[in-house]
Amino acid sequence: MIKNVLLVDDDREMLLALQEGFARYGDSFSVLLAGDGVEALEYLKRQPVSLVVTDLKMPRVDGFELLATIMANFPDIPVIIITGYSTPRMEHLARKGGAVAFVAKPFLIENLARQIVSMLRQEADGGTLHNVSSGMFLQLIEMEQKTCTIRLEEKTSGEKGVLFFMEGELYDARVGERQGEIAAYEIFAWDSVSLAIQNTCTVRQNRINKELSSLLIEGARRSDELKARRSERQGGEFRLKSGPSPEDTQNGVLQKIECTLGMRCKVEDVIQDERWTGRILRISQCGERLKLGKLALAYIDQGDSRDYLLLPADQTVVAVNPKCPRDKLLQLLDE
Amino acid sequence: MSALFDDLLAVEGVKGVLFFSSAGELLFEESGVGGMGKSSARDWQALLVCLDVTREADLIFEMGRLYIRKADEGMLVVRMGRIAPASMIRLNCDILISEIKSKKGSGKPFGGTKLKPKKGLGRFFRLPEL
Numbered sequence: 225m226i227k228n229v230l231l232v233d234d235d236r237e238m239l240l241a242l243q244e245g246f247a248r249y250g251d252s253f254s255v256l257l258a259g260d261g262v263e264a265l266e267y268l269k270r271q272p273v274s275l276v277v278t279d280l281k282m283p284r285v286d287g288f289e290l291l292a293t294i295m296a297n298f299p300d301i302p303v304i305i306i307t308g309y310s311t312p313r314m315e316h317l318a319r320k321g322g323a324v325a326f327v328a329k330p331f332l333i334e335n336l337a338r339q340i341v342s343m344l345r346q347e348a349d350g351g352t353l354h355n356v357s358s359g360m361f362l363q364l365i366e367m368e369q370k371t372c373t374i375r376l377e378e379k380t381s382g383e384k385g386v387l388f389f390m391e392g393e394l395y396d397a398r399v400g401e402r403q404g405e406i407a408a409y410e411i412f413a414w415d416s417v418s419l420a421i422q423n424t425c426t427v428r429q430n431r432i433n434k435e436l437s438s439l440l441i442e443g444a445r446r447s448d449e450l451k452a453r454r455s456e457r458q459g460g461e462f463r464l465k466s467g468p469s470p471e472d473t474q475n476g477v478l479q480k481i482e483c484t485l486g487m488r489c490k491v492e493d494v495i496q497d498e499r500w501t502g503r504i505l506r507i508s509q510c511g512e513r514l515k516l517g518k519l520a521l522a523y524i525d526q527g528d529s530r531d532y533l534l535l536p537a538d539q540t541v542v543a544v545n546p547k548c549p550r551d552k553l554l555q556l557l558d559e
Numbered sequence: 560m561s562a563l564f565d566d567l568l569a570v571e572g573v574k575g576v577l578f579f580s581s582a583g584e585l586l587f588e589e590s591g592v593g594g595m596g597k598s599s600a601r602d603w604q605a606l607l608v609c610l611d612v613t614r615e616a617d618l619i620f621e622m623g624r625l626y627i628r629k630a631d632e633g634m635l636v637v638r639m640g641r642i643a644p645a646s647m648i649r650l651n652c653d654i655l656i657s658e659i660k661s662k663k664g665s666g667k668p669f670g671g672t673k674l675k676p677k678k679g680l681g682r683f684f685r686l687p688e689l
Contacts, residue, residue, distance in 0.1 A: 506605075506609045507609050507610070507618060510602060510605050510609060511606075511618070511620040511621075514606070515622070516620035516621070516622050516623040516625070517620045517621025517623070518620065519619070519620055520619045520620060520621055521618075522616060522617065522618045523616065523617040524610075524613055524616050525613065525614045525615040525616070526613055526614060550617070551645050554619065554645070558619055558641075
């Protein structure tokens with residue numbers, strides 16, 4: 225697997241010097257460059273990254289903030305801190321925050337490169353496997369009650385994901401910025417994968433809380449459903465005549481939300497509930513009378529344990545936790 | 560009276576504010592920057608009836624947006640453009656509603672000393688017993 229190392233520093237010259245210095249390690253890792261924490265987080269969302277090397281003092285999102293975000297959302301990615309303002313307290317804070325190494329400037333590029341290579345080797349210290357079906361292998365991990373981090377790469381699409389096992393129990397999963405159950409299903413839907421096993425697991429909180437076997441079955445069901453939908457789209461006849469089915473619409477809405485907001489979206493259900501139909505129509509009619517046009521989208525809080533997003537065009541209702549990122553959801557669904 | 564609503568009306572994107580009593584009577588209506596045409600109270604009342612059990616609603620229409628908030632004192636309706644700082648507007652509504660509550664509690668809803676309001680919000684608040 226190709227390993228990407230993300231270098232983050234607002235000092236452009238420093239970045240270019242590191243890039244040049246690391247060129248000779250091109251067979252071990254490739255380098256991505258980011259000018260600050262914001263750029264770095266964009267990279268982390270879009271591309272698989274194996275390790276981050278970051279400066280501390282940067283504009284917008286600084287090194288400590290970046291470290292905290294990585295630990296919360298990408299806990300499998302080790303972070304090395306480099307800084308020109310090294311103090312024992314800073315080093316203590318960085319290590320407490322989850323950094324695996326702390327390097328004071330000036331340093332020898334060779335030494336940093338050796339540290340990176342050594343860290344990257346740990347990604348596969350438990351071995352690697354190619355062209356396997358993940359299901360059977362993961363059940364073995366469960367049976368042997370192994371604690372490990374498994375990095376998987378889908379053979380055809382090249383998509384990458386991570387599974388976190390603690391004593392045989394699947395604690396968490398990550399694909400890009402998606403985490404937990406959703407990410408696990410995505411990984412379990414992959415047919416053929418290459419995987420690398422690391423004999424440690426940094427995740428301590430069980431985000432999934434479900435039996436592996438039931439997750440694998442649900443993953444397979446979703447995979448079959450996706451394949452069936454793809455083949456229907458290729459065949460096309462039925463779809464052209466009748467438009468998307470309610471299930472397709474609901475899945476599309478859910479996918480759109482989860483792909484953008486991941487587990488933070490707090491969506492509890494996507495339904496087509498006829499009890500809302502009359503109400504949506506009446507609100508829409510009122511809107512027209514008030515010269516606002518038809519209703520495009522609504523967020524309703526009735527003081528219950530769930531709030532509702534109404535999507536009149538899709539005739540769909542999204543039930544959400546009241547603590548959901550309301551404005552982000554409205555902005556996303558209004559696009 | 561409208562001073563109570565000034566901060567909310569000054570928020571960018573806010574086109575107008577309306578306040579209805581719990582019985583659906585229009586107590587206050589004011590346009591912000593960019594304004595909004597006056598609509599019939601009956602049309603607004605019809606909308607509020609649709610939202611009867613709703614505590615809070617963000618309604619995005621083709622040509623504008625409404626934020627509706629139910630309080631013990633009545634219903635607050637904020638009309639805005641499609642792109643508006645929604646969280647800022649919600650925050651202003653929180654402040655406004657608590658101000659309305661405290662004014663109501665003090666018996667001086669609009670800060671006056673003579674409490675014989677016959678128009679506007681004053682009609683809605685109970686007069687202190689003399």
